[in-house]
Amino acid sequence: KTPRRGGGALGPHPSPPWGADAGCPPRAAKKNRGPPPPPGGRVVFTEHIMTRIYLDNAATTPVDGRVLEQMLPYFSERFGNADSVHSFGREAAAAVDNARRKLAGVLGVRQSEVFFTSCGTESNNWAIKGVADEICAKSAKKRIITSVIEHDSVLSSCKTVGMKGADTVYLPVGADGTVSPEALKNAINGETALVSVMAVNNETGAVQPVRELAEIAHGCGALFHTDAVQAACTQDLKALAAVADIMSLSAHKCGGPKGAGVLYVRKGVRIGDLMDGGEQERGRRGGTVNVPAVIGCACAFELAAKERESVSAKLSRLCDIFLSRIASADGITVNGGGRAPGIVNIRAEGVTDDSLLHLLDLAGVACSAGAACSSGSSEPSHVLLAMGLTEERARGSVRVSFGRNNTEEEAEEAARRFVEAVVLARGRKNK
Numbered sequence: 017k018t019p020r021r022g023g024g025a026l027g028p029h030p031s032p033p034w035g036a037d038a039g040c041p042p043r044a045a046k047k048n049r050g051p052p053p054p055p056g057g058r059v060v061f062t063e064h065i066m067t068r069i070y071l072d073n074a075a076t077t078p079v080d081g082r083v084l085e086q087m088l089p090y091f092s093e094r095f096g097n098a099d100s101v102h103s104f105g106r107e108a109a110a111a112v113d114n115a116r117r118k119l120a121g122v123l124g125v126r127q128s129e130v131f132f133t134s135c136g137t138e139s140n141n142w143a144i145k146g147v148a149d150e151i152c153a154k155s156a157k158k159r160i161i162t163s164v165i166e167h168d169s170v171l172s173s174c175k176t177v178g179m180k181g182a183d184t185v186y187l188p189v190g191a192d193g194t195v196s197p198e199a200l201k202n203a204i205n206g207e208t209a210l211v212s213v214m215a216v217n218n219e220t221g222a223v224q225p226v227r228e229l230a231e232i233a234h235g236c237g238a239l240f241h242t243d244a245v246q247a248a249c250t251q252d253l254k255a256l257a258a259v260a261d262i263m264s265l266s267a268h269k270c271g272g273p274k275g276a277g278v279l280y281v282r283k284g285v286r287i288g289d290l291m292d293g294g295e296q297e298r299g300r301r302g303g304t305v306n307v308p309a310v311i312g313c314a315c316a317f318e319l320a321a322k323e324r325e326s327v328s329a330k331l332s333r334l335c336d337i338f339l340s341r342i343a344s345a346d347g348i349t350v351n352g353g354g355r356a357p358g359i360v361n362i363r364a365e366g367v368t369d370d371s372l373l374h375l376l377d378l379a380g381v382a383c384s385a386g387a388a389c390s391s392g393s394s395e396p397s398h399v400l401l402a403m404g405l406t407e408e409r410a411r412g413s414v415r416v417s418f419g420r421n422n423t424e425e426e427a428e429e430a431a432r433r434f435v436e437a438v439v440l441a442r443g444r445k446n447k
């Protein structure tokens with residue numbers, strides 16, 4: 017991939033109207049972290065760190081303190097390998113069993129249907145390549161249907177299995193960013209092995225009609241997989257697992273650690289193994305189990321499920337506050353519709369995303385142009401293009417994603433800085 021526009025290529029940035037000291041230092045000044053702490057004294061954060069506002073929770077979330085507390089002992093005093101037969105190992109294995117039990121409870125499934133992986137990307141790879149190896153390669157069912165707005169881990173996996181002989185079909189989306197059941201009805205046939213459509217889009221927050229899509233897939237004898245990575249905080253995971261045959265999750269989107277994912281595979285569904293190795297995960301995924309990550313993962317999902325309604329209400333409120341305040345800058349449009357609480361994709365006429373994001377970063381507001389893993393790419397968002405936006409409009413859009421730790425004051429303040437950044441970015445573009 018070519019380097020993303022922006023960074024040094026943008027040239028010197030004008031001072032933001034809120035004063036350079038209030039925001040993040042520009043990238044070049046990254047090493048200047050303020051004066052050293054007094055010897056033996058408390059670490060005092062400099063003002064610009066205090067005033068930063070993190071609105072990129074769809075990229076990742078901070079680990080919840082309650083999750084961290086559960087994880088910590090398993091890095092040190094309870095460090096055993098969960099496969100060792102001695103007491104250290106048994107202690108770790110018991111904790112992994114307990115984590116699997118918790119997750120099965122959160123999803124309303126059997127413990128034997130829960131597999132721990134290293135991330136959402138791995139879960140998606142396993143789901144799609146596993147079906148291709150087990151079904152497409154061994155039967156007449158060659159078709160795998162997905163949508164054009166999936167995360168790269170799904171799209172790239174589909175590309176790989178397509179090159180190996182699977183018949184891959186990509187469903188379009190409407191202007192609201194959702195896949196229509198009609199489009200699936202037109203694409204599916206008796207030779208379809210799998211339909212894979214995400215539960216919530218990571219760039220627009222658009223909630224997909226998973227129940228209807230799963231029904232259509234099942235009606236044609238196909239399996240249904242959903243990438244539910246962005247669904248963790250706001251959607252009913254039990255309801256999703258009830259209609260999906262295979263489902264991917266990732267802990268770091270809901271207060272869990274990075275490097276911890278889950279693949280739910282319904283009993284009786286046969287998919288190939290992704291990783292050869294030892295007998296871990298019932299011989300399906302070799303590799304020493306990352307015990308603290310697994311514990312943190314289960315704890316994060318348990319908390320997310322318990323607090324889903326209150327967190328969703330809070331995220332909706334924060335989004336509403338932010339959107340109502342930024343409306344004062346003319347030419348602001350929300351891309352897509354039917355959003356899950358917390359994620360909103362905003363187009364500002366007359367700006368480019370790299371310029372706006374840079375100005376926001378200077379002002380201490382962290383948001384993004386789309387998926388964090390694509391931020392090294394120079395291409396406009398494939399999701400926004402698929403929704404019918406022109407290249408220019410797609411490049412003038414940014415994603416703002418709220419998390420449970422954000423406050424109403426932050427939503428207000430971020431909106432104020434956003435409006436100022438838009439005005440500044442427009443001024444720069446017109447020069």
Ligand code: PLP
Nearest residue numbers: 135136137167218243245246266
């Ligand atoms: N699927 C979606 C929808 C995502 O948003 C992401 C991450 O941004 C992933 C999959 C990949 O998850 P992970 O970062 O755990 O690999």
